[in-house]
Amino acid sequence: MERASYATRLRYLDADDVDDSVVDFDGLGVRGRDGEKLGDVNGFIVDLASGRLLYVVVDSGGWFRSRRFLAPIGHAVIDLAHRALTLDITRERLQQYPEFEEGRFGEFSDDDLRAFEARTAQACCPEEPPEDATTWAYDTRRHYQQPDWWRGGPYTYERLRPVESPAYRVFGGFDEPPSRG
Numbered sequence: 001m002e003r004a005s006y007a008t009r010l011r012y013l014d015a016d017d018v019d020d021s022v023v024d025f026d027g028l029g030v031r032g033r034d035g036e037k038l039g040d041v042n043g044f045i046v047d048l049a050s051g052r053l054l055y056v057v058v059d060s061g062g063w064f065r066s067r068r069f070l071a072p073i074g075h076a077v078i079d080l081a082h083r084a085l086t087l088d089i090t091r092e093r094l095q096q097y098p099e100f101e102e103g104r105f106g107e108f109s110d111d112d113l114r115a116f117e118a119r120t121a122q123a124c125c126p127e128e129p130p131e132d133a134t135t136w137a138y139d140t141r142r143h144y145q146q147p148d149w150w151r152g153g154p155y156t157y158e159r160l161r162p163v164e165s166p167a168y169r170v171f172g173g174f175d176e177p178p179s180r181g
Contacts, residue, residue: 006136007108010054012163013044023149029084030058030071036091042068045163052138053150056085057100068100072143073150075124089124096123106163 015025028041039060046053055070071087079086098119108116118130121143128141138144 005108005110005113007110007113009048010105010113010163011046011048012057012102013046015041015043015057018044023078023080023083025085030056031079031082031084031086032090032094033086033088034090038087038089038091038094041085044073045070047138050138052144053146054138054144058087060094068102069094069097070100070120071097072120072124072141073147074141074143074145076147078147078149093123098123102163 015028018025020026025041025044030038030041032038039058041056042059043057044053045055045057053073056073056076058069058071060067060069071089075088077086077088078084098116105116117137121128121130121141124143
């Protein structure tokens with residue numbers, strides 16, 4: 001029997017579907033450590049099995065080309081005074097982050113996910129040693145430390161959807177992703 005990959009546990013949660021009792025995440029501005037605008041919150045990547053928040057999906061915006069990237073959640077702080085999510089990175093460092101392509105991400109094997117995470121870790125924290133390729137570091141690396149502001153709860157399971165991929169539609173038996181409303 002073929003074992004499901006760890007990557008298949010990851011789910012996308014649209015920012016509009018998050019409990020906004022702490023802050024309204026839909027379109028919330030994202031700023032770098034120097035206060036420069038980096039983009040807006042688009043959503044989150046959550047581990048379905050554990051309910052752990054792993055990444056914030058940031059849309060860098062732009063008139064001609066919008067680029068989305070994943071910022072490890074341990075690098076994000078809510079700044080209520082400025083109504084923003086602040087990342088402890090600069091725009092220059094952000095250029096080194098791998099782009100988040102939802103269709104491609106949804107088809108990741110475990111090896112693909114490890115390579116993506118290694119590139120992200122190298123971009124955000126080049127001074128830290130690389131993680132062990134035989135384990136998942138979600139419980140040990142500061143990149144994935146759960147923030148105090150995250151209110152995971154029963155609403156999340158209903159609103160989580162697989163990261164979009166053509167295989168989801170074909171093998172999942174859906175013509176379209178299930179309704180999130």
